[in-house]
Amino acid sequence: MSRSTEYNARHLSVLEGLEAVRKRPGMYIGSTDSRGLMHCLWEIIDNSVDEALAGYGSSIEITLHPDGSVEVEDSGRGIPVDVEPRTGLSGVEVVFTKLHAGGKFGGGSYAASGGLHGVGASVVNALSSRLDVHVSRGGKVHRMSFRRGVPGTFQDASRPSPEAPFAESTEVTPLEVVGRAKRGVTGTRVRYWADEQVFTPDARFSVEELQARARQTAYLIPGLRITVRDLRRLKGTPGEQGPHEEVFQYDGGIAEFAEHLTPASPVTDVWRLQGSGTFSERVPVLGADGRTQMKDVDRTCEVDVALRWDVGYETTFRSFVNIIATPKGGTHQSGFEAALLKTFRDQVAANARKLKAGTDKLEKDDVLAGLTAVLTVRLAEPQFEGQTKEVLGTPAVRRIVNNVVSKELAALLKSGARTQRQQSAAVLEKVVAEMKSRIAARTHKENQRRKNALESSSMPSKLADCRTNDVTSSELFIVEGDSALGTAKLARSSDFQALLPIRGKILNVQKASVGDMLSNAECSALIQVVGGGAGRSFDLDAARYGKVILMTDADVDGAHIRTLLLTLFFRYMRPLVEAGRVYAAVPPLHRVEVVARGKKEREVVYTYSEKELAQLLTRLESEGRSYKEPIQRYKGLGEMDADQLAETTMDPRHRMLRRVRISEFEAAEKVFDLLMGSSVAPRKEFIVSNADELDAERIDA
Incomplete structure (x- = not known):
């Protein structure tokens, strides 16, 4: 052919x-x-x-x-x-x-x-x-x-x-x-x-x-x-x-946009940075005769930025050129990030002693942690890369955005106004804490790499680990107190269930800095055992357990400890929660022994609330059946024997677990911030207005 x-x-x-x-x-x-x-x-x-x-x-x-x-x-x-x-x-x-x-x-x-x-x-x-x-x-x-x-x-x-x-x-x-x-x-x-x-x-x-x-x-x-x-x-x-x-x-413009995008509790109000600059560029201009000639044209670039920081570590950034979104950034975004980093480095260096920053330098990720920002620039005939306009290419815009952001942000951080001064201090503390967290995580990773096969495990001695290497089937129980730990060791299946006891109430990370959290023995041990790191560097794939189960007493103190633990997970191990791998165990409140009829074996019924107990007793009375008194009321996990703990709380065949979701975390965070945060006035108002609803019997006095 x-x-x-x-x-x-x-x-x-x-x-x-x-x-x-x-x-x-x-x-x-x-x-x-x-x-x-x-x-x-x-x-x-x-x-x-x-x-x-x-x-x-x-x-x-x-x-x-x-x-x-x-x-x-x-x-x-x-x-x-x-x-x-x-x-x-x-x-x-x-x-x-x-x-x-x-x-x-x-x-x-x-x-x-x-x-x-x-x-x-x-x-x-x-x-x-x-x-x-x-x-x-x-x-x-x-x-x-x-x-x-x-x-x-x-x-x-x-x-x-x-x-x-x-x-x-x-x-x-x-x-x-x-x-x-x-x-x-x-x-x-x-x-x-x-x-x-x-x-x-x-x-x-x-x-x-x-x-x-x-x-x-x-x-x-x-x-x-x-x-x-x-x-x-x-x-x-x-x-x-x-x-x-x-x-x-x-x-309200982009200030409202920044509020809409902010994912967590804010550290600052929305800060607005505005300004403009001029530049000259050589462009082809169409003449009256239909021919194009290269001419120098003066341009004006207007810059408008709205930004705020929140308590989390995720970055939400939106950039626009003449209201056209530029999801892949460009010269305006690089100018903004460069100005942000330089301004914060200057401020941290000027306040290094107060912030206990040492000689370490901030990186871009430290400043961007928890930042929500909307950046808009307006100019005539911007240069884009391609018809889809996803990347701005005009070189002069980088310098103009850099100058505007540097000048306006420095003025805000140095402001003497009381509210502004408090917010600036909070942001500076946050970025320094992020820097310390990054350095600590890097040091930990380097130490792990230096280990060889002959060295012993760096896991805390109080960890009772499981034998399996299969992450999906393994479970880590965080147990309140040594008394419950002893019973839990007998009740667990050591093949796939690990135990980590915590003594008392851990640090309130709602108010503590990252450095304080890492230096706290209970918090650092917990982060080390989970194995995924902390904060922005948390790696879900590196987590050592498929389920993390919080097993605390069914009383006020247990609820408090559980809330403190959940706050730690929400702040520093959030991907674990988002993946649905954090659970709260649901131990029973009561153990009712129903008197046997004839030669039948004695029946034991567990109930998990006062309402459920009342319904059970009403049903037994209507059936003409009696029960042994007094009814056992569990005030702590240590009051159960191993068989009871296994049957009710640890054995996957019988237990009840409550998966903790992000929505529940956010609701708990608001309540916890109210009850344990640094603002006294809202807490006092809450206590006074709700004093009449307090049930004295719920207090373990």
């Missing part, structure tokens, strides 16, 4: 206009599945958002229709309807049919915008089986329709459909005037049907993703009202039962 090797100029294909978009859609929208479908919608929405960002229009309405179409309506200035002199086409037709056409190239229409490449509306038009645009401007309502990027007229009366007969325009298409607009009313309404020939059959608009983007945009443009309306009645969506509408409007 012969194969032709001829390759001449006639073999080359030249794709013109929107034909290139339909031939290679992935180049413009990334993919043709749901992700690409949503990208098209973002392009239309971003045009409306840019109008609001420029100060024109205060509302955007997005509607998902049952026929698969989507509609975006704004109250901006409206797309220009006059004739563009070079092409002889109306502004509407230029925007929707010409690639790299728009009002964001010359710099006169938009000081800052998200749409920069001029392909958004025209690409969506090319990939739509039908697109209708209505423009309210100059007291008139203008309309134009397209089919797969080609202008023309659909022959349909009241219900628009892409299947309606279509007449393609053969000459320059004039805009059709279809009505009168109220005085002063302007705006653009775009409705389009994504082309089924291009997108995959399972491509769907995600209302959840749309709402998240709308919420984010409303935070970034204070006062903008965004309405998301879902009329599709899709199963499994909020609009399943009928039309569903959500409205997003936030006058």
Whole structure:
């Protein structure tokens, strides 16, 4: 079989206009599945958002229709309807049919915008089986329709459909005037049907993703009202039962956004850092003769940052350029992080003696621990890497963000205002504690690496370990006191159940620093035995046990110890909790011996609450059965013998465990912060207001 090797100029294909978009859609929208479908919608929405960002229009309405179409309506200035002199086409037709056409190239229409490449509306038009645009401007309502990027007229009366007969325009298409607009009313309404020939059959608009983007945009443009309306009645969506509408409007801007994103209890209020800077860059400018010339242009970059620290160690960071999210960062993010690190290093060095920081240096992760930050920059014609705009590339922005953040943050940290001074001290203590925790974890890891096979285990001597090496089946019981430990050793199955006793109440890590926690014998032993480390460096895969079970007495002291332990796990071993591997044992409160009838064996019933005991006794009385008195009330695990402890609390075949979830941790944390935190006034108010509800019998006096 012969194969032709001829390759001449006639073999080359030249794709013109929107034909290139339909031939290679992935180049413009990334993919043709749901992700690409949503990208098209973002392009239309971003045009409306840019109008609001420029100060024109205060509302955007997005509607998902049952026929698969989507509609975006704004109250901006409206797309220009006059004739563009070079092409002889109306502004509407230029925007929707010409690639790299728009009002964001010359710099006169938009000081800052998200749409920069001029392909958004025209690409969506090319990939739509039908697109209708209505423009309210100059007291008139203008309309134009397209089919797969080609202008023309659909022959349909009241219900628009892409299947309606279509007449393609053969000459320059004039805009059709279809009505009168109220005085002063302007705006653009775009409705389009994504082309089924291009997108995959399972491509769907995600209302959840749309709402998240709308919420984010409303935070970034204070006062903008965004309405998301879902009329599709899709199963499994909020609009399943009928039309569903959500409205997003936030006058507080990114300060409210930072509050919304903060995951845990805050250490500081939301701090706002604002400023601007100028730079010059050489860019091609289109002249009146249609040629481009390289010119030096002066630019202004506005910087706005909202940030706060919380008691946790997770970092939540969002960065934006002209309200376009940049999830992969760029020059603005690198400038922010560099300024943050340098400013904190300077402040820690200046207060090293007070903070007991020593000569160690902060690292970026120490400062970012527990930080929630929203960073926005606004500038004309930013340089992005690719059409998806995920990374900002403008070099000068790094310097400007660095200068603004350094100056504003240093002023806050040095402020003499009482509240600000307290918050600054708390943040500095937190970052120094993170540094000490990181150094301690690194030292521990290095010590572990230096061990050889001949050295003995570094585990605490009081640990009664299990024999199995299978993590999934192993269990670590944290036992309250030595008396319970002796019984538990007899009751456990040493093949897979390990025991670690704790003496009394461990350190209250709610108020203690990381250094104090690591130097506390009980806390450090517990972290060492679990084996995954602590804080940001905690490694779930390195944890030595599949289940960690807190086994404390069923009294007030036991509840207190359990709360202290849970606070330690929540603060420093949170991934273990999130994985559902932390449990609380549920020991019984009462042991009831039911008198046997005839030759039957004596029956023993355990109850776990006063209510359950009352129900049992009522049932026995109704059945005419008697029980041995007095009923045994367990005040501690040490009062049980080994068989009783195994049967009720340790044997997997009979025991009851309560899995501790993050939601329960957060609720417990709030109560514990109230009862054991450093603020006295709320605790006093709680005690006074709830004194009447105290049951004296619950106190083990």
